[in-house]
Amino acid sequence: MRRDEQRHTLAILVNDQPGVLARVANLFGQRGFNIESITVGPCEEPGLSRMVIVTRGDERVVEQISKQLHKLIDVIKVQRVSEFPMVERELALIKVGATPAVRTEIQGIVEPFRASVVDVGPQSLIVQVTGDPEKIDALIELLRPYGIKELTRTGVTAMMRGSVKQAVHG
C-alpha cells in the first residue's frame, strides 16, 4: 500500500436528474473512497449541474475515482481541478458566544479576514466568512476561545483559473 495520500478536488458535470447525487455518493461508498466535502448546484448550461467533491487518496485511487465516475451514465465530464491552478472557496457560518463586552474584540478578529457579522444576539454573534478552507480553519481557531456554539460550512466549490481553461479544453 502506498501512503502518498493527497487531497484532490474534482469538478463533475452531471445531468440535473433526480438521483444523480445518490449515484455519485453511492459510488464513493461502494468503492471505499471517502468524501471530504461535496457541493452541488446549477451550472452554466441548463439541464446540467456541477458537483465539486474533495476527496483523499493516492494517484491510483483518484484515477479510479475519475474513471468510475465517468462510467455513470449521468456524468458528462470529470475534471481533476486540483491538478491545475484553481480558485477554491468555501463559506462558513460561525455562532460565537459573545457578551456585549467582547463584541468589539471579535469584530477586530473578523475584519482582517474580510468576514462579517451577520447576526447579533444577546449572548452570541454569527460570523460569515468566505475563502479557501485554510483561511476558514484559521478564523475558527481564533474564535474558538470565545466558545463556538454552532458551526456550519458549505464545503468547497472550485474552478480552474482562466489561464488553464484553454489548455484543458484544447
Place this chain on the structure above:
Amino acid sequence: MTSKAATAETFILERVQEDVGREMTGAEILFRCLILEGVEVLFGYPGGAVLPIYDTLYDVAIRHVLTRHEQGAVHAADGYARATGKPGVVIATSGPGATNLVTGIATAQMDSVPLIAITGNVKQQLIGTDAFQEANIVGITMPITKHNYFVRDVRDLPRIVKEAFHIATTGRPGPVLIDIPKDVSEAKAPFTYPEDVNLRGYQPTVDPHPLQVERLRQAIKGAKKPVILAGGGVIASGAHEELIRFAETARIPVITTFMGIGGFPSGHPLHLGMPGMHGTYAANMAICQCDLLIGIGARFDDRVTMGRLDAFAPHAKIVHIDIDPAEIGKNVDTYIPIVGDVKRTLAVALEGLTPADSAAWIAQLDAWKRAYPLRYRTTNGRLKPQYVIELLDELTGGEAIITTDVGQHQMWVAQFYRFKRPRSLVSSGGLGAMGFGLPAAIGAKLGCPDKPVIAVVGDGGFQMTMQELAVVKQYNIPVKVVIINNRFLGMVRQWQELFYQKRYCEVDLSVSPDYVKLAEAYGLRGLRVETPEAARAVLQEALEVDEPVVVDCVVEPEENVYPMVAPGKRLDEMVLGDEA
C-alpha cells in the same frame, strides 16, 4: 424457427409500425418497444403492480416464461443472454418481486451480461409512503446495475426503453433496470419510438489508439516468453476468431480465465487452460515466468492474481486491452493500456503483426502441460465427479452448452469439459451465485433450442432453485440436469478440511430429497448413477432422449478440487493434488 412463428413475428412488427402515433397505455407502449428491440422471450412473474403489464401481455404474441421464483426468472434471462449474446429480459412486480431479482442483477453486473430488468412499482402518489409491496428498487440496485431508471411520465417510456437496450448491449455490457409505477403503465400517450439515443455521458471508446496498438506489436516482436490472458471480454465482443488468428500469428500461448473459457478452443496447441486458484500448472507457471502478459478483456480478479499483486507476472510487461477504461490500472499496473473493443483491437493489431521469438518458451510450456496435466485419483467402485464431467465431454464432443452452479462442480466443469466454442460455458463467475445453473439452463435452451444444454449443478446450489423444474415440465424444455451429489457443500467443506482443521461446520447435506423421486414428482424423468461402471450408459441415455432428464450422480463425498493455490500464496506455490 418455424415459418409460422416467423410469419407471426413479421405480422407483429408490421402492426407495431402501424401503431405509431396511436394513443395507448404505458403497458401497450412497453410491449411495442420490446418487439421493436427484437425481444422474443420474457422471463417473469406477475403481481399487483404489474397487472396492467400482464393484462396487455394477454394480447401480445411475445413468449413469456412463468418461473416459480423471480430469482429463477432473472437467472433464466441471464442464461438466455449469455448463450445467445442477445439481451435477456425479465419482468417482476414491485416490492418482493423486485428484491428477488437482486442476486440475479448483481450476477449479470459482475459478469457484464446484457440484461433488462423491468419492475413494477406502486402508483406514484403512494411512492415514499411505505405502501404495500413498495420497495425503492432503483436505490437498491444502483450499485449493481450499469444504469437504472424510474419512469415518471408515460411519455418518457419509449426513450427510456430505447436507452436501456442501448446501454445494456453496448460498451461493456451490463444490466439495466426500468422501474415503472402502476400509474405510468395505465396512463395513455401517443406511441412513438425514437430512432437514436442521445446520451452525452455515455460514449464508449471502441476503436483503439493506433499508437498503443503499434506499441503492442513492438512489444510482441521483442518478447521471448509472451502469454495471453483472455477473459470474458473476448466472448462479449465476439472476438474468438480474431483471438485464434492473433495468437497463431504472434505465436503466443493463451490462458483463458474462467469467464474466458470457450473464447479460445480447448485442445488448441497454444491453449494452456485456466489460471488462478484452481488453474493448471502450465497456466500459472506461464504467468509467473512470462516476459510479456497481454490481458484481453480480463479484469485481473483476485481468483486469478490471488490478491498477490506483488508476485503476479513479476517479470512481465503487462498489456491490458479492455473496453472499460476503469479496469485498466484498477488491479495491476499496466505498461501498455489499450482502451477499445477487443474484436476491433485484435483486428487492427493483426495488420503487420510479426511473431514473437517464442519457440523455446512454447516448448517449455508444452513440457509442463505433459508433465503436469489436470488429473484425479480413481478409486475402485467410487464415482468421481471429474469422471462424470469427462464423460459429459466425451458424449457431447465438447459441443454442449453447460450451465453450472457455484463451487467444486463448477471448477471441475472448467477443468475437465473441453469447451470449444464461445458462449458454451454459462456460469456465475464474478458473483458466484449458487442456484444459477438450472434457471440459466432454461434460458440458454430457449435461446439455443438446437444445442444440447446441460445444467451441471451441485446438490447445494440445486436446492436453491430446484423449484424451476416445474418450468422445465410446463414448457417441456429438454435440458439435462446433472447433479454432482456429494451430500456436502463441497467447496466450503474443502476449505474447512484444508484450512480449518477438518472442523466441518454446517456443510452436511445428507438430509436432502431423493432427486429421482423429486424429478418424478415434477413429472420428469429421473435417473441415478452411483458407480463408474454404470455412469456412461446412464448419461448416454439421459443425453439421447429428447426430453428433460434429471440425473443424480452420487459421487465421492470428500473429493477436493486440485490444483489449488491456497489463499495468500503465489501462483507458483500451487498444490497439485492430495497425496500426490
